[in-house]
Amino acid sequence: MKILVPLKRVADPDNANKIKIAPDGAKIDTTGLEWKPNPFDEYAVEAALRLTENGATPKVRGGEVVVVTFGPKEADTTLRQMLATGADRAVRVDTTDDALDGSLVARALKALVEREKPDLVLMGKQAVDGDSNQVGQILAELLGWPMATFAATLQEEAGALLVGREVDGGVITLRVKLPAVVTVDLRIVAPTSVYSLATARTHKYADGVRFSALPAIMAAKKKPLIEVPLAELSPDTSLRIAYSKFEPPPVRKAGVKVPDVAVLVDKLVNEAKVL
Amino acid sequence: MTPLHENEEHARLRAEARRFARTEIRPHADAWEEDEEFPRELYARAAAAGLIGIGYPEAYGGGGGDVSHAIAASEEMILEGTSVGTCVGLGSHGIALPPILKFGTEEQKQRFVPPVLRGEKIAALAITEPAAGSDVAGIATRAVRDGDHYVIDGSKTFITSGTRADLVTVAVRTGGAGHAGISMIVVERGTPGFSVTRKLAKTGWWASDTAELAFESCRVPAANLIGEENAGFYAIMANFVTERLYLASNCCAISELAYRESVSWARERRAFGKPIAGFQVTRHKLADMASSIAAARALLSDVVVRFLGGDASAPKLAAMAKNVATDACSFVCDQAVQIHGGTGYMRGTVVERLFRDARLYPIGGGTREIMNEIIAKLEGY
Ligand SMILES: Cc1cc2nc3c(=O)[nH]c(=O)nc-3n(C[C@H](O)[C@H](O)[C@H](O)COP(=O)(O)OP(=O)(O)OC[C@H]3O[C@@H](n4cnc5c(N)ncnc54)[C@H](O)[C@@H]3O)c2cc1C
Numbered sequence: 001m002k003i004l005v006p007l008k009r010v011a012d013p014d015n016a017n018k019i020k021i022a023p024d025g026a027k028i029d030t031t032g033l034e035w036k037p038n039p040f041d042e043y044a045v046e047a048a049l050r051l052t053e054n055g056a057t058p059k060v061r062g063g064e065v066v067v068v069t070f071g072p073k074e075a076d077t078t079l080r081q082m083l084a085t086g087a088d089r090a091v092r093v094d095t096t097d098d099a100l101d102g103s104l105v106a107r108a109l110k111a112l113v114e115r116e117k118p119d120l121v122l123m124g125k126q127a128v129d130g131d132s133n134q135v136g137q138i139l140a141e142l143l144g145w146p147m148a149t150f151a152a153t154l155q156e157e158a159g160a161l162l163v164g165r166e167v168d169g170g171v172i173t174l175r176v177k178l179p180a181v182v183t184v185d186l187r188i189v190a191p192t193s194v195y196s197l198a199t200a201r202t203h204k205y206a207d208g209v210r211f212s213a214l215p216a217i218m219a220a221k222k223k224p225l226i227e228v229p230l231a232e233l234s235p236d237t238s239l240r241i242a243y244s245k246f247e248p249p250p251v252r253k254a255g256v257k258v259p260d261v262a263v264l265v266d267k268l269v270n271e272a273k274v275l
Numbered sequence: 276m277t278p279l280h281e282n283e284e285h286a287r288l289r290a291e292a293r294r295f296a297r298t299e300i301r302p303h304a305d306a307w308e309e310d311e312e313f314p315r316e317l318y319a320r321a322a323a324a325g326l327i328g329i330g331y332p333e334a335y336g337g338g339g340g341d342v343s344h345a346i347a348a349s350e351e352m353i354l355e356g357t358s359v360g361t362c363v364g365l366g367s368h369g370i371a372l373p374p375i376l377k378f379g380t381e382e383q384k385q386r387f388v389p390p391v392l393r394g395e396k397i398a399a400l401a402i403t404e405p406a407a408g409s410d411v412a413g414i415a416t417r418a419v420r421d422g423d424h425y426v427i428d429g430s431k432t433f434i435t436s437g438t439r440a441d442l443v444t445v446a447v448r449t450g451g452a453g454h455a456g457i458s459m460i461v462v463e464r465g466t467p468g469f470s471v472t473r474k475l476a477k478t479g480w481w482a483s484d485t486a487e488l489a490f491e492s493c494r495v496p497a498a499n500l501i502g503e504e505n506a507g508f509y510a511i512m513a514n515f516v517t518e519r520l521y522l523a524s525n526c527c528a529i530s531e532l533a534y535r536e537s538v539s540w541a542r543e544r545r546a547f548g549k550p551i552a553g554f555q556v557t558r559h560k561l562a563d564m565a566s567s568i569a570a571a572r573a574l575l576s577d578v579v580v581r582f583l584g585g586d587a588s589a590p591k592l593a594a595m596a597k598n599v600a601t602d603a604c605s606f607v608c609d610q611a612v613q614i615h616g617g618t619g620y621m622r623g624t625v626v627e628r629l630f631r632d633a634r635l636y637p638i639g640g641g642t643r644e645i646m647n648e649i650i651a652k653l654e655g656y
Contacts, residue, residue, distance in 0.1 A: 217288060
């Protein structure tokens with residue numbers, strides 16, 4: 001199976017306090033931010049690797065995983081990281097973060113899918129910065145492909161995927177014919193979430209995204225990474241979404257300690273007026 | 276601050292080590308320190324994550340790379356895992372395997388090294404004896420050749436990972452007095468006459484087990500002799516530089532962790548109506564701590580580069596780096612406890628533990644005084 005995994009780098013949520021907004025509120029100032037792959041996209045890469053191997057012999061590749069990201073040269077780091085994790089090839093669509101929206105990314109991905117001809121586009125359900133949850137759905141629509149979102153489990157069948165989705169009170173299982181677009185949720189990296197045709201159903205993966213050891217980190221430097229100009233994939237680079245203003249969340253005011261429940265109730269009634 | 280000699284690979288490796296330590300060590304750090312042991316399975320888990328074999332040849336199951344990679348990963352394990360004892364316990368093969376890799380036969384390397392790097396076997400190095408520590412050339416444990424065996428009698432002490440080790444690289448006396456009569460031999464767990472006589476209780480490094488070992492008419496196959504008979508002292512010396520760089524890097528990581536803990540404590544803890552970071556004296560303490568760490572790091576990085584480049588001054592500079600980093604660590608951990616006040620003296624506070632851990636470094640791996648002896652000798656006075 002050949003799988004295309006789109007990834008986005010996001011500001012490291014552990015350093016969220018470093019995020020600054022330009023004084024005029026027009027955009028987020030990205031200087032000095034530390035980047036990491038969007039966690040859901042990392043999960044998609046892990047799931048893609050599981051689908052293209054026999055879990056018992058993960059060093060032998062049984063398919064191809066191509067990772068793609070949109071961004072400037074520095075975004076190569078994100079791609080190299082995924083090549084170290086195990087992806088086979090990488091594509092960086094050259095652009096800048098503020099020249100993109102979900103629609104443009106999906107339009108460009110459609111062109112890339114037509115070039116690469118993967119059996120599956122596997123992606124995170126959303127990016128943890130904008131939380132838009134759009135690109136997978138728009139892409140499936142543009143391609144006219146079947147789609148399953150928020151996958152918690154994946155099982156390969158001949159020419160299809162069984163996709164388990166967690167919903168209120170249970171699990172829905174969909175059979176999606178390939179080629180298809182599937183977006184993944186966080187449980188996709190649990191030990192028994194993903195099975196390729198080659199992997200025995202008794203196999204248990206280590207929980208989470210696999211670690212990359214030093215030899216893989218070194219080997220990643222030599223794996224193919226190509227750069228494609230955005231306009232080559234989507235001559236129409238216009239945006240459908242215009243950002244009007246960014247504002248930081250209001251600063252939390254210091255709290256007060258109350259001596260007992262009576263004072264608490266009094267304050268809730270008379271000061272906060274919530275009771 | 277990223278050391279200047281590190282590149283994107285080191286950054287990636289650090290990120291992986293951090294992720295491992297965050298999920299596999301940190302949640303258990305307090306419990307393992309109090310238990311004076313971490314689970315044996317951790318070796319295999321760390322090996323699967325690629326963290327045991329860093330700096331070892333791929334031909335023997337290692338991960339390639341060099342000492343710069345090994346110390347980068349071990350620093351993150353300490354910084355993020357917070358249990359120094361666990362990290363040094365996981366790393367005890369770092370002194371046990373190099374003599375085998377440098378002086379062993381191909382058969383010995385294939386037999387001893389890969390199972391350790393897979394995390395299946397634990398390796399320890401045993402040189403120190405009750406009556407010979409700094410004076411390595413004065414060891415008394417004897418090995419007498421008897422057919423195709425050596426018969427070993429004597430004892431070893433302060434041996435890191437010794438209570439659980441499956442293989443111990445042991446310094447023994449096969450010849451006359453002095454350094455020219457010492458050999459290295461691998462003794463495997465279960466060999467009759469080899470026993471762990473005591474698990475030692477220590478000031479710090481609690482999660483790392485430390486043992487006293489006894490050899491009583493212990494018959495070890497001559498096939499386990501590493502290198503030439505009576506040439507063992509060179510095998511011991513050959514690893515000094517990397518061991519000292521490793522210990523210096525431990526010190527940098529410990530002091531950096533103590534410093535980070537102190538900065539956040541100083542911002543949060545209030546006295547006389549303001550955070551204690553509001554007192555100039557606290558800020559100056561922190562500034563001195565940060566400066567000591569920066570100096571130790573700069574020297575360490577310099578020596579790593581020189582050592583990897585084959586610079587002849589590396590042995591001397593490595594001894595200096597160990598002392599400078601040790602001093603920084605002792606100073607920083609002491610100040611960290613001071614900034615934490617009574618909380619800093621309480622079990623369960625990270626800097627309390629680091630303060631105890633820090634005390635090892637001027638002693639282990641060659642004492643501060645012995646480092647100065649080496650520096651003085653190499654400076655030629
Ligand atoms: C936690 C821990 C783990 C250890 N792990 C291991 C291990 O895995 N394997 C192993 O083989 N050993 C290990 N050691 C032993 C360690 O290497 C020795 O403790 C160290 O080399 C010092 O030896 P000693 O304790 O015998 O002190 P001594 O040599 O007795 O020294 C006592 C004091 O005298 C000073 N002194 C000695 N000679 C001189 C001199 N010529 N000039 C000036 N001052 C001098 C020393 O600096 C020191 O201050 C470990 C020790 C500890 C504490």
